Amino acid sequence: MILRLADFRFPDAPERLYPENPNGDWVLEIGFGDGRFWAEHGPNEADANYLGVELSGVSLLKAQRRLTAAGLNNAHLTRLPASTLVRAVTGPGSLARIIVNFPDPWPKAGHEEHRLLRAPFFTLAASRLRPGGEVWFTTDHEEYFQFALQEAQKSGCFTATFPEPPAAALRTKYALKWRELGLSVHHVRWRAVQSPNVPVLPVEDSQGDHVPHAIVRLPEDFQLSNFRKTVDRTGEHVVVVLDAYRHASRDQWVLLTHVEERDLTQEALVSVTVREDGSALVRLERFGGPIITAGLKAAVGVVTTFLEERGASVTHRSY
Numbered sequence: 578m579i580l581r582l583a584d585f586r587f588p589d590a591p592e593r594l595y596p597e598n599p600n601g602d603w604v605l606e607i608g609f610g611d612g613r614f615w616a617e618h619g620p621n622e623a624d625a626n627y628l629g630v631e632l633s634g635v636s637l638l639k640a641q642r643r644l645t646a647a648g649l650n651n652a653h654l655t656r657l658p659a660s661t662l663v664r665a666v667t668g669p670g671s672l673a674r675i676i677v678n679f680p681d682p683w684p685k686a687g688h689e690e691h692r693l694l695r696a697p698f699f700t701l702a703a704s705r706l707r708p709g710g711e712v713w714f715t716t717d718h719e720e721y722f723q724f725a726l727q728e729a730q731k732s733g734c735f736t737a738t739f740p741e742p743p744a745a746a747l748r749t750k751y752a753l754k755w756r757e758l759g760l761s762v763h764h765v766r767w768r769a770v771q772s773p774n775v776p777v778l779p780v781e782d783s784q785g786d787h788v789p790h791a792i793v794r795l796p797e798d799f800q801l802s803n804f805r806k807t808v809d810r811t812g813e814h815v816v817v818v819l820d821a822y823r824h825a826s827r828d829q830w831v832l833l834t835h836v837e838e839r840d841l842t843q844e845a846l847v848s849v850t851v852r853e854d855g856s857a858l859v860r861l862e863r864f865g866g867p868i869i870t871a872g873l874k875a876a877v878g879v880v881t882t883f884l885e886e887r888g889a890s891v892t893h894r895s896y
């Protein structure tokens with residue numbers, strides 16, 4: 578089943594996500610692409626509960642078709658950045674395994690910071706794996722492979738072994754691509770030997786009752802025709818108000834914000850709607866399924882301040 582962020586709890590429990598197989602091992606695959614790995618490997622581990630996380634929406638649909646065709650029912654897919662999913666959805670010690678096949682290698686010098694398998698990821702992974710849980714990594718990229726080994730060692734949370742990769746890891750879309758080019762494949766299994774404490778990312782249910790908002794009174798002649806992009810770096814997050822749009826037929830404006838925080842970058846819409854009583858509601862729109870974090874609450878605050886600077890008075894804040 579494809580799950581949206583709002584379908585999860587924070588953290589979530591395998592018993593809730595897989596009620597028909599509550600005691601199965603919980604296996605996470607990061608960057609599953611078109612889903613070939615688990616469609617082929619999953620039937621070998623019929624008792625495992627699978628969660629796949631991907632950034633690409635097209636891949637999500639392809640993978641869903643493959644998993645359904647393979648008859649794998651206890652498998653869920655979601656479209657999120659992996660580190661956000663791991664931090665927010667998987668609780669401490671809940672995962673049996675994390676699988677990463679052919680992650681983007683970011684080969685250019687200076688681009689290592691974009692790689693998934695860096696020391697902070699290993700610390701996070703160790704916090705979410707149960708004692709003895711493993712990370713399985715397969716890649717064609719020799720330099721990334723050595724880099725990841727060093728990063729895992731730096732984290733101090735894992736020991737490494739080098740068995741043969743699972744057969745299905747040699748038949749993913751990218752595995753076949755690299756094999757056609759004659760490149761060899763590297764495989765490592767890291768076993769968690771430490772359980773560091775990495776707190777669960779505080780996320781609010783974006784479909785729930787509480788949506789960050791404020792109530793303001795706008796000045797009589799309020800308009801946003803003099804809008805200019807603004808950047809706020811006052812908190813732990815960066816909030817950029819990129820643009821503002823006027824509704825065609827209502828007294829409503831929508832501001833497009835870009836929010837950067839430690840684990841996540843999001844674009845979100847904050848609306849300003851004039852109500853019957855003359856007040857205006859400033860609130861985060863649910864459009865796009867925003868992940869309600871401290872950064873998005875700050876975005877509502879930044880838009881509210883932005884309105885205050887243009888003559889609005891605030892009567893209520895809830896963000």
Ligand SMILES: C[S@@+](CC[C@H](N)C(=O)[O-])C[C@H]1O[C@@H](n2cnc3c(N)ncnc32)[C@H](O)[C@@H]1O
Nearest residue numbers: 608609610631632633658659678679749750751
């Ligand atoms: C090179 S492809 C490999 C796909 C698949 N594992 C295979 O072997 O065919 C890397 C995949 O990782 C996904 N990806 C990259 N960064 C990600 C992230 N932070 N979270 C989840 N998926 C990610 C990309 O969208 C892409 O589909």
